[in-house]
Amino acid sequence: MIPFEYHAPATVGDAVAMLAARDGAKLLAGGQSLVPALTYRLARPGVLVDINALPLADVVRTNGHVRLGALVRHHVLEESPDVRRWCPLLAEAVAYVGNARVRTLGTLGGSLAHADPAAELPVAMVALDARFAAVGAAGSREIPAGEFFRAPLTTALAADEILTAVDVPVTRGAGTAFVELARRPGDFPLVSVAAVVAVDRAGRVADARVVFGGLAGAPQRSAPAEDALRGHEPTPERIAAAAHAARRALRPETDVFASGAYRAHLAEVLARRALRTATNRALTVEVR
Amino acid sequence: MIVRFTLNGRPREVETEPHRTLLDVLRDTLGQLEAKEGCAEGACGACTVLLDGRPASSCLTLVPLVEGRRVTTVRGLERDGRLHPLQESFVAHGAVQCGFCTPGVLLTALWYVEKNPGADREQIRQALGGNLCRCTGYTKIVDAIEAWSRRATAEAGP
Numbered sequence: 300m301i302p303f304e305y306h307a308p309a310t311v312g313d314a315v316a317m318l319a320a321r322d323g324a325k326l327l328a329g330g331q332s333l334v335p336a337l338t339y340r341l342a343r344p345g346v347l348v349d350i351n352a353l354p355l356a357d358v359v360r361t362n363g364h365v366r367l368g369a370l371v372r373h374h375v376l377e378e379s380p381d382v383r384r385w386c387p388l389l390a391e392a393v394a395y396v397g398n399a400r401v402r403t404l405g406t407l408g409g410s411l412a413h414a415d416p417a418a419e420l421p422v423a424m425v426a427l428d429a430r431f432a433a434v435g436a437a438g439s440r441e442i443p444a445g446e447f448f449r450a451p452l453t454t455a456l457a458a459d460e461i462l463t464a465v466d467v468p469v470t471r472g473a474g475t476a477f478v479e480l481a482r483r484p485g486d487f488p489l490v491s492v493a494a495v496v497a498v499d500r501a502g503r504v505a506d507a508r509v510v511f512g513g514l515a516g517a518p519q520r521s522a523p524a525e526d527a528l529r530g531h532e533p534t535p536e537r538i539a540a541a542a543h544a545a546r547r548a549l550r551p552e553t554d555v556f557a558s559g560a561y562r563a564h565l566a567e568v569l570a571r572r573a574l575r576t577a578t579n580r581a582l583t584v585e586v587r
Numbered sequence: 588m589i590v591r592f593t594l595n596g597r598p599r600e601v602e603t604e605p606h607r608t609l610l611d612v613l614r615d616t617l618g619q620l621e622a623k624e625g626c627a628e629g630a631c632g633a634c635t636v637l638l639d640g641r642p643a644s645s646c647l648t649l650v651p652l653v654e655g656r657r658v659t660t661v662r663g664l665e666r667d668g669r670l671h672p673l674q675e676s677f678v679a680h681g682a683v684q685c686g687f688c689t690p691g692v693l694l695t696a697l698w699y700v701e702k703n704p705g706a707d708r709e710q711i712r713q714a715l716g717g718n719l720c721r722c723t724g725y726t727k728i729v730d731a732i733e734a735w736s737r738r739a740t741a742e743a744g745p
């Protein structure tokens with residue numbers, strides 16, 4: 300590892316000022332992506348701004364939302380009663396992230412800002428229509444999850460911006476599911492799917508969201524799958540048709556881990572499973 | 588920089604640099620060789636320590652992050668010079684071959700079973716998903732942990 304200058308500011312304002320003042324300054328959160336990059340000298344920041352002392356680790360339930368600080372650790376997301384109750388998709392997704400040690404230190408903000416194209420949390424956030432809060436030298440702004448992820452390891456954040464929090468609408472009344480396939484437990488998945496399904500009183504799909512990870516540089520929402528479900532009874536046949544419609548619109552690329560054709564096949568199978576589970580959960584929520 | 592933390596119950600203060608990892612400091616500064624370096628990228632578990640009671644990869648923990656925290660290595664498991672019952676179970680079941688993975692496996696298993704008393708084989712295997720062993724084939728490791736988990740649950744009573 301190449302030595303760097305180290306700062307641990309206590310306020311977001313100070314952290315932003317340090318980022319803005321120095322070219323090549325980098326933020327350090329849990330270090331679970333950054334430290335390997337430093338070890339291999341893929342990243343050589345002159346200055347490291349450690350944000351672990353910032354007051355950004357809270358999970359707060361507000362009206363219709365759960366607000367998650369950027370420093371919420373993966374294991375807190377996994378275990379938080381508020382998250383499990385109000386946005387269970389996040390707890391289900393984060394359980395797939397790495398191993399127990401990654402989840403001890405890794406943070407929500409770090410995972411979203413790092414934006415690995417196969418990472419689970421970006422997919423879940425797009426499916427939940429979350430809003431990201433960022434603070435930079437030019438002030439603060441909100442970015443919808445759907446516009447945040449631009450390309451592999453590339454987000455809408457400017458170099459001097461810090462992701463501070465994520466507002467997640469509660470999925471009360473809807474059923475959600477996250478499924479993935481990885482070669483080994485703890486690996487990044489080849490393909491992942493997040494599904495959110497709301498069913499109305501007549502038993503028809505009022506709204507559906509289907510988002511894939513691992514198929515492109517950023518999470519992919521599937522309009523064809525969602526359209527195939529909306530307004531219809533979510534029968535197994537209808538769900539299978541929706542998953543098939545999703546697949547037909549996808550053109551996943553081939554890489555060293557899997558061929559595009561295999562990824563497309565996985566996308567259909569996993570979408571079917573996710574939609575079935577989300578629908579069953581939506582129906583049991585209705586009864587409760 | 589000076590970093591202060593508790594290592595196996597004992598307060599420590601080290602003079603170090605911010606680009607060192609906890610693994611560097613344990614091995615090179617403090618001479619505590621029980622934490623091993625396998626992969627240096629968070630995947631193998633040989634460097635596992637408990638950080639405030641939860642497993643962490645010391646190879647991916649920059650040392651400023653341990654300021655004020657509790658670090659436990661496998662040495663922290665002995666009581667009054669005697670092995671921890673989980674360690675005894677590893678000995679009894681022949682769950683150690685070269686021993687390189689053993690400190691990390693012990694710490695991970697201890698954390699998991701204390702959190703999930705009576706954990707079954709499948710749960711134990713899942714919990715150890717991030718700890719690689721190149722020697723044993725895992726069967727005896729899981730045997731040892733399962734036997735200890737059962738005994739600990741039985742002793743705790745219903």
Ligand SMILES: Cc1cc2nc3c(=O)[nH]c(=O)nc-3n(C[C@H](O)[C@H](O)[C@H](O)COP(=O)(O)OP(=O)(O)OC[C@H]3O[C@@H](n4cnc5c(N)ncnc54)[C@H](O)[C@@H]3O)c2cc1C
Nearest residue numbers: 326328329330331332333397405406408409412418462629
């Ligand atoms: C063995 C292993 C397996 C893994 N498996 C998975 C997996 O299956 N799925 C998965 O999704 N991830 C996986 N990860 C990555 C893990 O989830 C990381 O914790 C996460 O990607 C980064 O979070 P962090 O807090 O550790 O961030 P860091 O490593 O500290 O930072 C990552 C990047 O984000 C920037 N950053 C951090 N916080 C902010 C912020 N608040 N605002 C702006 N920029 C910020 C940093 O500057 C840096 O560029 C794995 C990691 C390891 C080591």
Ligand code: FES
Nearest residue numbers: 625626627632646
């Ligand atoms: S050396 Fe740290 S996980 Fe392999």
Ligand code: FES
Nearest residue numbers: 685688720721722
């Ligand atoms: S005993 Fe040799 S690596 Fe596990």
